Amino acid sequence: MxxxxxxxxxxxxxxxxxxxDATDMPLNMTRGVTEISQQVYDLHMTIFWxxxxxxxxxxxxxxxxxxxxxxxxxxxxxxxxxxxxxxxxWTAIPVLILILMAIPATKTLIAMEDxxxxxxxVLVTGSQxxxxxxYLENDVEFYSLLAxxxxxxxxxxxxxxxxxxxxxxxxxxxxxKKVRFLMTSDDVIHSWWVPAFAVKKDANPGFINEAWTRVDxxxxxxxxxxxxxxxxxxxxxIVVIAKSPADxxxxxxxxxxxxxxxxxxxxxLLAMNMSMEELMSVGARTYTxxxxxxxxxxxxxxxxxxxxxKGSAMALNDMPGHINIVLNGKAGTSMQAYARQLSLxxxxxxxxxxxxxxxxxxxxxxxxxxxxxxxxxxxx
Amino acid sequence: MSAVVTxxxxxxxxxxxxxxxxWLYTTNHKDIGTMYLxxxxxxxxxxxxMAMVIRAELFQPGMQFVEPNxxxxxxxxxxxxxxxxxxxxxxxxxxxxxxxxxIGAPDMALPRMNNWSFWILPFxxxxxxxxxFMPGGGPSFGWTFYAPxxxxxxxxxxxxxxxxxxxxxxxxxxxAINVIVTIFNLRAPGMTWMKMPLFVWTWLxxxxxxxxxxxxxxxVVTMVLTDKxxxxxxxxxxxxxxxxxFQHIFWFFxxxxxxxMILPAFGIVSSIVPTFARKPLFGYASMVxxxxxxxxxxxxxxxxxxxxxxxxxxxxxxxxxxxxxxxxPTGVKVFNWVATxxxxxxxxxxxxxxxxxxxxxxxxxxxxxxxxxITPADFQYHDTYFVVAHFHYVLVTGAVxxxxxxxxxxxxxxxxxxxxEKLGQWHFWCSLISVNMLFFPMHFVGLAGMPRRxxxxxxxxADFNAFISIGGFLFGAxxxxxxxxxxxxxxxxxxxxxxxxxxxxxxxxxxxxxAPYHTFETPPVIK
Numbered sequence: 007m008x009x010x011x012x013x014x015x016x017x018x019x020x021x022x023x024x025x026x027d028a029t030d031m032p033l034n035m036t037r038g039v040t041e042i043s044q045q046v047y048d049l050h051m052t053i054f055w056x057x058x059x060x061x062x063x064x065x066x067x068x069x070x071x072x073x074x075x076x077x078x079x080x081x082x083x084x085x086x087x088x089x090x091x092x093x094x095x096w097t098a099i100p101v102l103i104l105i106l107m108a109i110p111a112t113k114t115l116i117a118m119e120d121x122x123x124x125x126x127x128v129l130v131t132g133s134q135x136x137x138x139x140x141y142l143e144n145d146v147e148f149y150s151l152l153a154x155x156x157x158x159x160x161x162x163x164x165x166x167x168x169x170x171x172x173x174x175x176x177x178x179x180x181x182x183k184k185v186r187f188l189m190t191s192d193d194v195i196h197s198w199w200v201p202a203f204a205v206k207k208d209a210n211p212g213f214i215n216e217a218w219t220r221v222d223x224x225x226x227x228x229x230x231x232x233x234x235x236x237x238x239x240x241x242x243x244i245v246v247i248a249k250s251p252a253d254x255x256x257x258x259x260x261x262x263x264x265x266x267x268x269x270x271x272x273x274x275l276l277a278m279n280m281s282m283e284e285l286m287s288v289g290a291r292t293y294t295x296x297x298x299x300x301x302x303x304x305x306x307x308x309x310x311x312x313x314x315x316k317g318s319a320m321a322l323n324d325m326p327g328h329i330n331i332v333l334n335g336k337a338g339t340s341m342q343a344y345a346r347q348l349s350l351x352x353x354x355x356x357x358x359x360x361x362x363x364x365x366x367x368x369x370x371x372x373x374x375x376x377x378x379x380x381x382x383x384x385x386x
Numbered sequence: 387m388s389a390v391v392t393x394x395x396x397x398x399x400x401x402x403x404x405x406x407x408x409w410l411y412t413t414n415h416k417d418i419g420t421m422y423l424x425x426x427x428x429x430x431x432x433x434x435x436m437a438m439v440i441r442a443e444l445f446q447p448g449m450q451f452v453e454p455n456x457x458x459x460x461x462x463x464x465x466x467x468x469x470x471x472x473x474x475x476x477x478x479x480x481x482x483x484x485x486x487x488x489i490g491a492p493d494m495a496l497p498r499m500n501n502w503s504f505w506i507l508p509f510x511x512x513x514x515x516x517x518x519f520m521p522g523g524g525p526s527f528g529w530t531f532y533a534p535x536x537x538x539x540x541x542x543x544x545x546x547x548x549x550x551x552x553x554x555x556x557x558x559x560x561x562a563i564n565v566i567v568t569i570f571n572l573r574a575p576g577m578t579w580m581k582m583p584l585f586v587w588t589w590l591x592x593x594x595x596x597x598x599x600x601x602x603x604x605x606v607v608t609m610v611l612t613d614k615x616x617x618x619x620x621x622x623x624x625x626x627x628x629x630x631x632f633q634h635i636f637w638f639f640x641x642x643x644x645x646x647m648i649l650p651a652f653g654i655v656s657s658i659v660p661t662f663a664r665k666p667l668f669g670y671a672s673m674v675x676x677x678x679x680x681x682x683x684x685x686x687x688x689x690x691x692x693x694x695x696x697x698x699x700x701x702x703x704x705x706x707x708x709x710x711x712x713x714x715p716t717g718v719k720v721f722n723w724v725a726t727x728x729x730x731x732x733x734x735x736x737x738x739x740x741x742x743x744x745x746x747x748x749x750x751x752x753x754x755x756x757x758x759x760i761t762p763a764d765f766q767y768h769d770t771y772f773v774v775a776h777f778h779y780v781l782v783t784g785a786v787x788x789x790x791x792x793x794x795x796x797x798x799x800x801x802x803x804x805x806x807e808k809l810g811q812w813h814f815w816c817s818l819i820s821v822n823m824l825f826f827p828m829h830f831v832g833l834a835g836m837p838r839r840x841x842x843x844x845x846x847x848a849d850f851n852a853f854i855s856i857g858g859f860l861f862g863a864x865x866x867x868x869x870x871x872x873x874x875x876x877x878x879x880x881x882x883x884x885x886x887x888x889x890x891x892x893x894x895x896x897x898x899x900x901a902p903y904h905t906f907e908t909p910p911v912i913k
Binding site for chain 1: 454629707850
């Protein structure tokens with residue numbers, strides 16, 4: 007029965023996918039929107055045409071020979087097998103071409119690596135499988151997660167225009183300003199890539215890399231993680247919005263305000279108790295966004311890699327341990343620390359959810375104050 | 387060069403056990419060569435089946451057939467099997483069969499070690515393949531197993547992966563030692579260095595690369611093992627290590643490894659083109675020097691795989707210049723092959739067709755390699771399908787096409803029968819068309835911005851990926867024709883002469899076809 011149903015699902019979705027697929031793909035590297043990306047495009051085209059020219063000559067001679075010098079035409083093979091003159095020539099000419107090519111490449115590379123005199127600095131931190139942006143000059147930081155619904159990925163809903171290239175909170179940068187990126191990672195190596203800026207830099211755990219861009223055109227620019235970083239490597243996109251400096255100022259101040267307000271709310275929350283219903287609904291939402299990628303929507307995990315929460319000793323019996331691992335992660339595994347990523351309310355809700363979903367019916371409620379207590383080292 | 391063959395009367399003294407024991411106990415270079423080649427063919431199909439899974443999942447956007455975690459296992463094990471299980475053993479098989487016959491030696495210099503170096507291989511791959519059935523599955527960190535994805539964040543199959551790579555490495559090192567010792571000591575009198583066929587030369591240089599870099603691979607997998615299980619921190623910044631150190635060590639092995647998979651191919655093509663052009667190879671000496679320079683340069687370019695890891699400008703420039711320089715000796719080789727064809731009298735049997743396809747398509751892979759060398763442009767190409775297109779052009783239409791060409795070229799010598807020329811031509815044309823449908827559009831997909839190693843992609847890439855997948859399925863199916871040709875040829879067919887090909891020259895063409903179980907028990911005389 008389930009089989010026929012899944013078949014019925016897949017046929018129309020396949021057809022639907024075919025109609026959406028009409029989006030045109032560019033056939034060449036993007037020129038991008040920065041001076042550097044334009045230079046990179048020019049280098050790409052120069053070396054491409056050089057290759058085409060060499061290819062035309064070499065393959066031309068080869069095909070001419072294939073057509074003319076075939077036994078079927080009754081030719082007698084020549085017996086020559088060396089010519090120092092020709093050999094020196096076809097060693098020297100490529101060397102000259104390469105030297106000519108190396109000069110502009112060197113210039114562009116040096117310009118790309120010059121991260122001095124930046125107007126804005128953003129710390130970019132990769133983690134499995136999301137990006138975190140922190141504006142070093144302002145009190146603004148946030149996580150940026152894939153916004154494409156799971157149902158689109160599993161072909162249950164039609165795919166949207168920016169399928170897999172959309173996030174909940176994009177990075178915002180000012181136009182006309184030199185923006186410096188500092189890249190690092192919380193776990194494995196990721197790589198931050200926005201083709202329109204010609205910026206691709208690895209985010210290495212424990213080290214900081216630098217890159218920069220200056221975007222003149224306001225707009226929305228999309229990219230993806232470019233270094234295999236585990237299971238959901240294909241699902242951690244990057245979206246950057248370039249805004250005029252005035253709009254940017256307004257946005258960054260608004261963000262600072264929003265974050266300050268959330269912190270104040272957090273304090274108020276400590277004195278409040280939420281109902282089971284509210285905790286479960288916030289918890290389910292948080293679980294889907296942050297936990298389900300590894301522990302699976304069913305709570306069963308992936309045997310051998312990600313442990314099950316359903317029926318686990320910790321989720322059934324050890325509440326302080328449970329709060330602790332969600333807050334601080336587990337060293338030496340993929341389990342991240344969520345103290346910085348989620349609000350107290352969300353952490354309380356997700357733990358409540360994990361202790362009451364999938365037949366883990368402990369009936370226990372975890373409140374923001376409980377989480378706060380463990381955070382302060384005053385666990386039960 | 388010519389030889390006097392005196393071992394006809396010994397043919398009935400073969401002393402080989404019958405049945406499975408013949409293959410288990412054999413120290414005969416021809417038997418071992420056959421086993422390597424059959425093993426490589428089986429691995430080619432297993433690795434190919436994994437590629438079919440990858441292409442099926444990528445046929446449409448969205449997740450259809452497999453989970454992302456299994457998809458990563460497929461890309462990882464596909465790479466490992468094709469590199470260590472298909473291409474490298476196939477070349478070792480060819481070396482075993484042909485090197486003694488080309489230099490007038492009775493066998494490989496270390497026959498018992500030869501037996502061992504083959505027979506540990508099936509176990510290495512059994513371990514690797516079995517790890518796919520563990521809870522959590524097999525290795526899923528890419529064939530390049532970058533730390534810390536392969537250490538802190540990997541599953542428990544990592545231990546099996548490390549063990550299996552160790553065995554493969556031991557096998558390769560033993561094979562390489564055998565080739566070196568054989569070529570140094572068992573050349574027939576008069577077979578001077580500069581008279582050796584280019585296949586022997588390229589394999590000699592390859593063998594030196596192997597014994598230099600396989601220990602580096604062994605070292606790096608051991609460091610992965612101790613980082614994961616024994617608390618060391620080679621690649622963990624928290625303990626004073628550096629994850630980028632992993633990539634330096636890996637690519638110090640990895641880049642010469644790339645040439646290990648292409649230098650013997652150069653040797654094969656340098657044997658085939660003169661035969662079917664009926665004209666001596668142009669620039670023999672410069673071929674030898676070019677191969678040597680490529681081998682030396684291969685130790686100086688490893689970090690071009692790592693331009694985005696963040697290295698000092700001076701470092702990036704050094705590796706960019708060295709990488710560009712490799713184009714020069716590689717170009718010399720291509721020019722030499724074209725000059726060999728020039729004013730020859732060519733015929734176009736299947737080995738020649740694959741060799742010609744090799745020259746054109748490998749050169750296309752070389753061009754994209756040159757483009758990748760330009761560091762600023764590499765930032766855009768790196769880890770996209772452009773790179774996937776590049777290395778499949780050099781490895782599939784390069785290394786694999788050369789192996790197929792070699793198989794057609796020497797099959798009559800091995801079996802004593804001509805293969806079915808018509809079926810072979812079908813195999814060639816089906817492979818040529820489908821392989822380009824498969825890999826050429828990947829250049830465009832990569833330039834448009836599709837990262838590699840992703841199980842799902844943005845909608846703009848959908849049409850191209852569907853087309854690529856169809857090419858992939860067709861290429862996979864085309865290889866079944868190859869199996870048909872091989873089986874048919876092994877069973878019978880038109881009797882082959884000793885020389886087989888009109889233009890063929892060299893010692894291997896002076897012994898009867900099929901080559902007797904023992905050849906050159908007394909050394910041939912080389913004029």
